[in-house]
Amino acid sequence: xxxxxxxxxIRRMFKALSEAWAREGASAVDAFYTxxxxxxxFDGSWLRGREANRRVHEELFAxxxxxxxxxxxxxxxxxxxPNAAVVVSTGALLWPWQKTAPASRRSRQMTVVVRxxxxxxxxxxxxxxxxxxxxxxxxxxxxxxxAVLRVRLAFWRRRHPAALAA
Numbered sequence: 001x002x003x004x005x006x007x008x009x010i011r012r013m014f015k016a017l018s019e020a021w022a023r024e025g026a027s028a029v030d031a032f033y034t035x036x037x038x039x040x041x042f043d044g045s046w047l048r049g050r051e052a053n054r055r056v057h058e059e060l061f062a063x064x065x066x067x068x069x070x071x072x073x074x075x076x077x078x079x080x081x082p083n084a085a086v087v088v089s090t091g092a093l094l095w096p097w098q099k100t101a102p103a104s105r106r107s108r109q110m111t112v113v114v115r116x117x118x119x120x121x122x123x124x125x126x127x128x129x130x131x132x133x134x135x136x137x138x139x140x141x142x143x144x145x146x147a148v149l150r151v152r153l154a155f156w157r158r159r160h161p162a163a164l165a166a
Contacts, residue, residue: 003079006079006082006085006115006121007077007085009121010074010077010085010087010113010121011074011077013032013113013120013121013122014072014074014087014089016032017029017032017070017123018069018070018071018072020032021068021069021070022068022069022070025057025058025061025065026054026057026058026060026061027054027058029054029057030050030051030053030054030057032122032123033050033053033122033123033124033126034050034114034116034122034123034124035049035050035051036049036050036124037049037050037053037122037123037124037125037126038124038125038126039052039053039125039126039128040126040127040128041128042107042128042129042130065093067095067096068093068094068095068096069093069094069096070091070093070094071091071092071093071094071101072089072090072091072092072109073089073090073091074087074088074089075088075089075090076088080112082115083114083115084112084113084114084115084124085112085113086110086111086112087109087110087111087112087113088108088109088110088111089108089109089111090106090107090108090109090131091106091107091109092105092106092107093105103131105130106130106131107128107129107130107131108128108129108131109126109127109128109129110126110127110129111123111125111126111127112124112125112126
C-alpha cells in the first residue's frame with residue numbers, strides 16, 4: 001500500500017471511532033484500540049490496556065459522557081514505518097446541545113496507530129492534553145512569575161552553594 005492510501009485509511013478509522021463514540025459509547029470504541037494499548041487522559045491518568053480503557057469509559061458514558069460527541073481535526077500523520085504512524089489532532093467533546101466546543105475544552109492528542117495482521121489500523125497509544133497556551137513572555141503575569149522565580153532561585157542558591165559547584 002502507498003502512504004496516501006494508508007493515510008486515508010487512518011483518517012477513516014478516526015472518523016469511524018468518532019461515530020462509534022456518539023452512537024454506542026465505550027462498547028464500540030474499545031474495538032479501535034489494541035489489546036495492550038496505552039491511554040493517557042487529559043488529567044494524567046494512565047489506562048493500561050483495552051480492558052482498562054473500556055472499564056473507565058463505560059463508567060464515564062454512564063455519567064458525564066452520556067450523549068456526547070467526539071469532534072476532532074487531524075493536523076498531521078507521520079509514518080514511522082509502513083505499519084505505524086503518529087497522528088496529531090485537536091478535538092473536544094460536545095454535549096448534545098452544543099454545536100462547537102468552548103476553547104477551554106479543546107485538547108491536542110497524539111496517537112500512535114498500528115496496522116494489524118488483518119490490515120486494520122488501531123490505536124496503540126493515545127495522549128490527550130488540554131490546550132492551555134502560556135501567556136506571552138512580555139505580559140504582566142509572566143513578568144511577575146519570572147520575578148518571583150528569580151527571587152526564589154536566589155534564596156535557594158544561598159542555602160545550597162554546593163549544588164552550584166557540581
